[in-house]
Amino acid sequence: xxxxxxxxxxxxxxxxxxxxxxxxxxxxxxxxxxxxxxxxxxxxxxxxxxxxxxxxxxxxxxxxxxxxxxxxxxxxxxxxxxxxxxxxxxx
Numbered sequence: 071x072x073x074x075x076x077x078x079x080x081x082x083x084x085x086x087x088x089x090x091x092x093x094x095x096x097x098x099x100x101x102x103x104x105x106x107x108x109x110x111x112x113x114x115x116x117x118x119x120x121x122x123x124x125x126x127x128x129x130x131x132x133x134x135x136x137x138x139x140x141x142x143x144x145x146x147x148x149x150x151x152x153x154x155x156x157x158x159x160x161x
Contacts, residue, residue, distance in 0.1 A: 078150035099131035112146035
């Protein structure tokens with residue numbers, strides 16, 4: 071998806087009803103391939119259950135990359151652009 075170039079990840083979990091197994095959460099958080107590609111994570115949420123689920127995921131997985139949580143997609147995109155510019159320089 072990103073041609074082996076590190077990028078911010080934008081994860082939209084608005085209106086999500088599912089959950090992750092512990093194995094899936096561990097894979098997403100600790101995959102060597104994803105760790106090399108992920109600059110930051112921007113989560114877009116709109117429910118209390120998503121907020122609780124994300125808090126639990128981050129507490130158990132102990133994130134290496136910076137992340138932030140947003141209620142709207144535009145703010146998440148702005149955060150991604152900011153972290154990308156910080157990583158690569160603002161050229």
